[in-house]
Structure formats: structure tokens, C-alpha cells
Amino acid sequence: MTDSIEARTGEFSATFQKITDEIGKFIVGQNDIIENVLIAVCCGGHVLLEGVPGLGKTALVNTMAQALDLKFSRIQFTPDLLPSDVVGTQVLQESEGHRVLKFQPGPVFCNILLADEINRATPKTQAALLETMQEKRVTVANETHPIGLPFFVLATQNPIENDGTYPLPEAQLDRFFFKLTIELPNHEDFVEILNRTGGNSQPKIGAVANGGEIIKLGETLREIPIASEIQDHLVRVVRNTHPKNEKAPPKVKTYVRHGASPRAAQAMLSAARVRALLDGRFHVAREDVDAVAVPAMRHRLILSFEGEVEGISPDELIKSAIKSAY
Amino acid sequence: MKNEGIQKFLNDVTRRLNYGLAWRVAGWAVLVTGIVLLGHAGLYRINGMEVPWGGAWVISFYAHALGVGVWLTLLYNSGESALVADKELGLKDSLATAMEFERKHSEVYKLQLKQTEKLLSEKKAKDLKVELPTRSLAVGGILAAAAILLGFLPNSEAVQKRLDQEALTESRSEEIKTKLEQYVEEFNKKMSADEKEVFNSEELKKGVKGLKRTKDQKEAMRQLARFEQKVTEAMGDMEARKDEEAMKAAAAELAKSDQATARQLGKKLQLKEFKAAEEVLKKFAKAAEFKDPKKMDPKELEKKKEELKKLREMTKRMANAARKRGAGQEKKLGNANGKMVPGNGKDMGQLMDAMDADAKGLQGEIAKGNWQKSDWDKGMKFQKNFNKNLKKFNENLRRMNGKNLAKRRLANLRAGLNKAQRFANGQAQTLGFSQGQMRMKGAGGLAPGAGTDRSKRKARDKAPNVGNVASLEGQKGAGPSITAVEEADSGTGISGRSGETKAREFRRQMESFVRRDDVPEDVKMGVKEYFERVHEVSEEK
Numbered sequence: 001m002t003d004s005i006e007a008r009t010g011e012f013s014a015t016f017q018k019i020t021d022e023i024g025k026f027i028v029g030q031n032d033i034i035e036n037v038l039i040a041v042c043c044g045g046h047v048l049l050e051g052v053p054g055l056g057k058t059a060l061v062n063t064m065a066q067a068l069d070l071k072f073s074r075i076q077f078t079p080d081l082l083p084s085d086v087v088g089t090q091v092l093q094e095s096e097g098h099r100v101l102k103f104q105p106g107p108v109f110c111n112i113l114l115a116d117e118i119n120r121a122t123p124k125t126q127a128a129l130l131e132t133m134q135e136k137r138v139t140v141a142n143e144t145h146p147i148g149l150p151f152f153v154l155a156t157q158n159p160i161e162n163d164g165t166y167p168l169p170e171a172q173l174d175r176f177f178f179k180l181t182i183e184l185p186n187h188e189d190f191v192e193i194l195n196r197t198g199g200n201s202q203p204k205i206g207a208v209a210n211g212g213e214i215i216k217l218g219e220t221l222r223e224i225p226i227a228s229e230i231q232d233h234l235v236r237v238v239r240n241t242h243p244k245n246e247k248a249p250p251k252v253k254t255y256v257r258h259g260a261s262p263r264a265a266q267a268m269l270s271a272a273r274v275r276a277l278l279d280g281r282f283h284v285a286r287e288d289v290d291a292v293a294v295p296a297m298r299h300r301l302i303l304s305f306e307g308e309v310e311g312i313s314p315d316e317l318i319k320s321a322i323k324s325a326y
Numbered sequence: 327m328k329n330e331g332i333q334k335f336l337n338d339v340t341r342r343l344n345y346g347l348a349w350r351v352a353g354w355a356v357l358v359t360g361i362v363l364l365g366h367a368g369l370y371r372i373n374g375m376e377v378p379w380g381g382a383w384v385i386s387f388y389a390h391a392l393g394v395g396v397w398l399t400l401l402y403n404s405g406e407s408a409l410v411a412d413k414e415l416g417l418k419d420s421l422a423t424a425m426e427f428e429r430k431h432s433e434v435y436k437l438q439l440k441q442t443e444k445l446l447s448e449k450k451a452k453d454l455k456v457e458l459p460t461r462s463l464a465v466g467g468i469l470a471a472a473a474i475l476l477g478f479l480p481n482s483e484a485v486q487k488r489l490d491q492e493a494l495t496e497s498r499s500e501e502i503k504t505k506l507e508q509y510v511e512e513f514n515k516k517m518s519a520d521e522k523e524v525f526n527s528e529e530l531k532k533g534v535k536g537l538k539r540t541k542d543q544k545e546a547m548r549q550l551a552r553f554e555q556k557v558t559e560a561m562g563d564m565e566a567r568k569d570e571e572a573m574k575a576a577a578a579e580l581a582k583s584d585q586a587t588a589r590q591l592g593k594k595l596q597l598k599e600f601k602a603a604e605e606v607l608k609k610f611a612k613a614a615e616f617k618d619p620k621k622m623d624p625k626e627l628e629k630k631k632e633e634l635k636k637l638r639e640m641t642k643r644m645a646n647a648a649r650k651r652g653a654g655q656e657k658k659l660g661n662a663n664g665k666m667v668p669g670n671g672k673d674m675g676q677l678m679d680a681m682d683a684d685a686k687g688l689q690g691e692i693a694k695g696n697w698q699k700s701d702w703d704k705g706m707k708f709q710k711n712f713n714k715n716l717k718k719f720n721e722n723l724r725r726m727n728g729k730n731l732a733k734r735r736l737a738n739l740r741a742g743l744n745k746a747q748r749f750a751n752g753q754a755q756t757l758g759f760s761q762g763q764m765r766m767k768g769a770g771g772l773a774p775g776a777g778t779d780r781s782k783r784k785a786r787d788k789a790p791n792v793g794n795v796a797s798l799e800g801q802k803g804a805g806p807s808i809t810a811v812e813e814a815d816s817g818t819g820i821s822g823r824s825g826e827t828k829a830r831e832f833r834r835q836m837e838s839f840v841r842r843d844d845v846p847e848d849v850k851m852g853v854k855e856y857f858e859r860v861h862e863v864s865e866e867k
Contacts, residue, residue: 282441
């Protein structure tokens with residue numbers, strides 16, 4: 001690997017493309033979703049995937065784990081799942097004739113964690129992930145255990161399953177870099193899915209990148225400059241999601257209770273840099289910011305009572321915030 | 327160090343954007359000019375007036391000046407140009423970023439700059455679309471053309487008439503003021519010493535100065551009416567009705583005298599030639615003046631006695647006349663129009679009474695023929711008192727003379743003002759009043775009791791237009807009758823109704839009539855003259 005920024009950016013794009021291509025061998029369509037998941041991975045962020053059952057959320061994460069040479073774990077979140085089932089626990093073990101309590105690491109000690117149907121677990125169990133997601137470490141019995149990097153949580157949740165589900169708390173939602181909504185594939189993609197999965201042979205996914213490379217990608221993207229005018233635009237977009245901001249659009253003022261946090265702005269900046277690199281540019285443009293605004297903020301807006309009652313989509317509010325930022 | 331290629335491109339873009347901005351602003355300026363011009367023209371035309379071109383030039387100038395001002399305010403700077411170029415030319419914020427980071431030397435910035443240069447090499451500033459604001463230019467032009475067309479239309483007949491009238495009123499108000507100034511100046515010069523003693527013309531000068539040049543006919547009329555009111559008030563101050571009544575009574579009594587001199591004095595008083603009357607009295611008193619009787623020639627003494635007798639006869643008649651008028655008569659007249667001539671404590675009647683008493687006393691002392699010192703001193707005392715009272719009497723006559731003259735001049739001035747009012751409202755074509763012009767003979771009709779039942783008007787003559795007759799008459803049959811029957815036991819009784827109240831009522835009626843706008847000035851003048859004549863102290867017919 002060379003130290004030249006030009007070379008590193010070239011390598012970034014190539015690696016990104018390799019991973020995308022590899023995932024594309026199994027996952028049909030969903031290019032935006034794949035790209036955004038990879039953007040979040042490059043930025044070291046976690047992703048919340050939302051979609052009806054059967055759209056390939058779990059398959060996408062499984063495929064990506066295979067494409068990356070990283071340790072993968074999967075937790076199926078259920079109502080009776082305990083925090084210790086997630087982060088690990090201390091177990092009594094015999095050691096040199098003595099019985100001692102020894103920490104038994106949970107499934108979070110991996111590089112890619114698939115938290116399947118995360119909203120089915122109780123809030124107590126969901127909260128077990130808070131420290132893990134933000135600090136990338138686990139503290140059990142006053143002992144902190146770091147998790148190896150890179151570490152990503154790719155969580156899935158079903159929007160229509162309300163029975164036996166527990167909505168994620170705002171603090172947890174804010175820890176997700178992106179929230180991606182998986183839509184129903186189009187007709188051609190449907191046919192292709194059947195073709196690929198209906199036969200005896202399955203496409204084989206090979207590892208095309210390792211953890212070190214992923215970390216390197218993160219370092220490269222942080223070198224991409226952003227002009228103050230563009231950064232101002234980014235801040236305006238985020239601030240426009242706050243109902244108390246004078247310049248916020250009327251819709252936001254009516255339907256939003258709390259807007260996006262500075263963490264959202266950080267996520268947008270990182271994601272915009274990745275998009276700039278993928279576009280072959282050495283600077284961030286306003287279109288990059290606008291493109292990542294929706295996935296980065298849609299789970300961070302807390303709607304007001306009116307917004308909830310009228311079923312206002314956060315995506316629509318974010319688009320109006322973008323429009324009023326110009 | 328600035329990148330020349332990027333800078334040049336940016337300059338080109340800025341010029342291009344400012345050029346486009348100039349067109350947009352010009353389009354708005356033309357549209358706004360058209361709208362304002364049409365509004366301006368429409369406003370005048372709705373009122374039937376010719377559109378003043380000056381206003382159109384001013385509007386155009388300000389609209390264009392405003393346009394230039396707006397253009398200068400909105401001019402693009404390089405930062406704004408970069409953002410617009412990024413957006414319009416699809417540069418994905420390359421230019422804005424390059425501008426910000428052009429002085430940085432890190433590798434990534436150089437790469438960005440290089441990338442921008444490459445991108446710009448494929449673009450041209452001319453690729454930025456400059457859309458000519460054809461729609462606003464066309465609409466603005468059409469509106470302006472419509473406004474110009476409206477500008478060619480002349481004033482409507484009514485407006486033209488009004489403007490002419492305003493111009494006429496303005497010039498006439500100015501002319502009236504000039505003439506009045508001349509008149510008052512002349513008035514002042516021609517006033518005699520007696521008049522100057524009783525009348526201060528400074529108030530008149532102030533009144534004339536207060537007249538303003540105006541286009542408004544009503545305002546001109548109001549100004550003249552206010553001035554006329556001052557003149558009328560000044561005329562009121564010149565009234566000496568009570569003394570004139572006394573002089574009239576004295577004249578009547580003196581006319582009965584056998585003496586030619588007394589009758590002559592009576593005639594003078596009757597004709598209100600007070601100056602001449604004063605001379606006659608002075609002459610008389612001089613002739614009847616006694617010195618020390620011991621030193622006098624007996625023949626001369628006899629002559630003096632004879633003169634004193636004549637004088638006594640005269641003063642007696644005058645005192646009788648004064649007494650005849652009596653307290654009841656004085657009470658009836660009241661003080662409203664019976665002001666005494668200011669200057670001393672007694673009125674003319676009292677003075678005449680006192681003079682007669684002194685003359686009687688002197689005559690008595692002389693008749694005694696006893697020239698002892700103490701007796702003569704008594705006679706001298708009567709003579710002195712008589713002379714003192716005569717002097718006062720003469721002073722009063724002079725004042726009355728001055729007042730009479732001033733009153734006549736003021737009456738002339740008021741007659742002139744009436745003409746001026748006719749002139750101001752277009753009822754007369756010439757102003758031409760002068761100092762020499764006196765009150766028209768017979769104006770305002772004949773004096774009370776001097777009328778005739780013979781009509782001067784021919785049968786075919788139309789009734790003169792004296793305004794709204796219906797409103798003059800009021801609602802017939804409605805309201806109480808204003809006629810009051812004065813009851814008295816006999817013809818010699820004194821009515822209980824106060825003459826003052828009646829006089830006030832007449833004055834109020836006259837004033838309300840002459841203030842009406844719909845009554846021609848000629849008629850007003852006639853009414854005023856008539857009412858003044860009614861109350862005038864003149865020879866009995």
C-alpha cells in the first residue's frame with residue numbers, strides 16, 4: 001500500500017467496488033442499500049435495516065460478512081433474551097484446582113454483529129448494546145473488555161410487527177449511523193432472485209477485504225476536505241430539522257418534536273466524504289450531503305403528536321429541511 | 327498563490343452573471359416603470375386631467391436609478407459566482423472548494439485544484455444561460471406606451487374650466503390685494519387730522535396684508551369676507567349715534583329760531599357739517615364774550631348784551647332739545663348704537679344743558695348791571711365755565727366730524743370690497759374701486775318712509791335671481807310666526823318691547839343673509855345698505 005493520497009483514494013474506490021461486486025453476486029438489486037451499508041462500514045458506523053420479512057436483510061448482512069474477512073456473529077433477539085446472552089457473563093470454572101469466575105465473552109465479541117429483529121428484545125437487553133455500540137467495549141463485573149476493531153452492528157427490525165416488540169429507545173437509535181429502509185424489489189429483480197436461489201447451486205462469496213483494509217478506508221476518507229460553504233450547508237440541513245430553529249420549514253415546526261443531533265451531522269459528514277471519494281472527487285459537494293441526509297437522520301427525528309397522528313414520514317421532513325437550507 | 331485559470335474562469339462567470347443580473351433588473355425596472363407610469367397617467371385621466379409629462383420623466387428617472395441601485399447592490403462577488411457556477415454548470419462544488427483551498431499546499435488540496443482545473447477546461451462561462459426578460463420588457467413597454475398615449479389626451483372640459491377658474495381666481499386675488507394695498511395707502515394719506523385722531527388705519531393695513539394669493543375661489547371670498555368684517559367692525563367703532571341724535575334734535579329746535587345765525591347753526595348740524603357748526607359756534611361765543619364791563623364802552627356793552635341774548639336763545643333751544651329727548655328716550659335707545667363720543671365725561675345733551683345754564687348765569691349777572699368786583703367775578707366764572715363746556719362741545723363736534731368722515735371712507739372701502747368679492751367670484755370683469763368713489767346714490771333702496779308704490783319694473787322683466795327662494799322663505803305654515811303685535815294703550819305710550827332686541831334681530835337676519843353663498847353680491851350689498859339706512863340718523867322727511 002502506498003502513502004500517496006491519490007493512490008489511497010484509488011484503492012478506496014477499488015476496495016469498495018470489490019466488496020460491492022462480491023455482495024452483488026448473491027444480493028439482487030438493492031444497490032443503494034448495499035452502497036449505504038458499505039458507507040457506514042467504512043465510517044465505522046452501525047446500520048439499522050428496516051423492512052418487511054423476506055426482503056433479504058439478514059441475507060445481505062450474511063453476504064457482507066462473507067465478503068469481508070471478519071469475525072461474524074448473529075443474535076436472534078427474542079423477548080426472553082438476557083443482556084448476558086449478548087455481552088457475555090462470568091462463569092465458574094476450574095483452574096489449577098481452584099474454582100474461579102471467568103468472563104465468558106458473548107456474541108458481541110466479533111467484527112460484524114447481526115442483531116436480528118432487535119426490537120423483539122426487551123429494553124433491558126437492547127440497552128446492553130449501548131456501551132458496545134458507542135465505546136466498542138463491554139463492562140461486566142467491573143471489568144472492561146474491549147472489542148476488536150473493526151466492529152459493526154447491523155441490526156434488522158420489522159416495521160409491521162408490533163405485537164411483542166419493543167421500540168428502540170432514542171439513545172440507541174442515535175447510535176445507528178444509518179437507518180436503511182429496504183423496499184420490495186422490482187419485477188426483474190424478483191425474477192433474478194428466484195433464478196439465483198431456486199437451483200441447487202448457490203453463488204459462492206469469497207472474502208475480498210479484511211479488517212485492516214476497512215480501518216484504512218476509514219482513515220483515507222477523513223482526509224477529504226470540505227469547504228466551509230458546504231459544511232455550513234450541512235449544518236443548516238441538520239439545524240433545519242429542529243422546530244425551534246427560525247429557518248426550519250413549517251412542516252418541521254409542526255410535526256417534529258426533536259430534531260437531529262450533532263452525531264447525525266458527524267455521520268453525514270463522514271458519509272458525504274465516502275460518496276465524494278466514490279465519485280472520484282477530492283472534495284465534498286452539497287449533493288453528497290443531501291444524498292446521505294435521509295438515511296443519517298430519519299431515525300433521529302422524534303415526531304410530535306401531530307406528526308405521529310398524521311403518519312408523517314421523517315423522509316419527507318428531511319427533504320423539506322434540505323430544500324430550505326439552500 | 328491564486329490559480330490563474332480558475333480565477334479567469336471565475337471572473338468570466340462573475341461578468342456573465344452580472345450581465346444576466348443587469349438584464350433581469352432592467353426587465354423589472356421597465357415593468358415597474360410601465361406600471362407606475364400607467365398608474366400615474368390613469369390617476370390623472372380618471373380625474374379628467376391632462377397627464378403632466380414632468381411626472382413621467384421623474385418616475386422614469388427614479389425607476390431607472392432604483393434599477394441601477396438594485397443592480398449595484400445585488401452584484402455577484404466571486405464566492406457567489408462560484409456557487410452559482412457549481413450549481414448551473416454541474417461542477418459539484420468544485421469551484422467553491424477550489425477557491426477556499428487554493429492557498430493550501432497539502433496533497434489533497436492540490437489534487438482537488440488539479441481536478442477542478444480539468445473540469446473547468448471543459449466548461450465555459452458562456453455555458454451559463456442568460457435569459458433575457460422578454461416578457462417583463464414587453465409588458466413594461468406596452469404599459470409605458472399606453473401611459474404615453476394617455477398622456478396625449480387633453481384636459482376634460484370640466485377640468486379645463488376649473489383650472490381656468492383657479493388661474494383667474496389666483497390672478498384676481500393678487501390683483502385685489504394690490505389694489506386694496508393702494509387703496510389703504512391712499513386712505514391713510516387722505517385722512518384729515520380729525521379722522522386720524524379717531525381712527526387708526528394700521529388695523530386696515532394688517533387686514534390687507536393678511537390676504538393671501540389663492541386658487542380657491544371660496545377661500546378668496548372667505549378672506550375678503552373676513553376683511554369686510556373688520557371694516558364693518560371699524561365702522562361700528564365710528565358710530566356716535568346718541569350724540570348725532572342730540573345734534574339732530576338741537577338742529578330741529580334751532581330751525582324754529584327767529585335768528586338767522588341760530589338757524590344757520592341748525593342747518594349745519596342737520597347736514598352733519600360739524601366742522602362748519604363748530605366755526606359758527608366759536609364765532610358766536612367770541613362775539614358774546616365779555617371783558618371787564620367797567621372798562622367797556624357802554625355801546626359795546628350793549629352790543630355784547632345783545633349777542634349774549636342771541637347766544638342764550640341758541641343755547642336755550644339746544645338745551646330744550648336735549649331735555650326733550652329725555653331720560654326715557656335715552657333709555658329706549660340704549661347703548662348699542664348710541665355710543666358717546668369718547669374724550670370727556672359728558673354727552674352732547676349734557677354739555678348743551680350745561681352751556682345753557684352757564685349762558686343763563688352770565689346773562690343774569692350782566693343783567694344786574696352791578697359791576698362790583700364780586701358780582702363780576704361770578705359772571706366771569708359763568709363765562710369761563712361756558713367757554714370750557716363750549717370747548718368740549720367743539721371737541722366733540724370735531725370728533726364726530728372725524729368719525730363721520732372715517733365712516734364714509736370705510737363705507738367706500740366696504741363698497742369696494744363688495745365689488746372685489748364680485749370680481750373674485752367672476753361676477754364682475756373689472757375691479758376698479760377708488761378713493762373718490764362714494765356710495766351710490768339710491769343704493770339699497772330709499773330711506774324708510776320715502777318709498778313709493780309705483781313699480782319701476784316692467785311686466786315682462788323676470789324676477790332677479792336671488793338664490794334659493796324656497797330656503798329663504800322656509801317651510802310655509804310650519805313654525806311660529808315671527809310677527810309680534812306690539813300692544814300699547816295709546817299712540818303716546820312706549821312699547822315694552824326693547825328696540826335694542828329688535829335691532830339685534832334685524833342685524834342677525836341681515837348677517838345671516840349676506841353670508842350666504844347663493845346670494846349675489848349685488849343683492850347682499852343692497853340689503854346691507856338698506857339696513858344701514860334704516861338706522862341712519864338723517865333728516866326727517
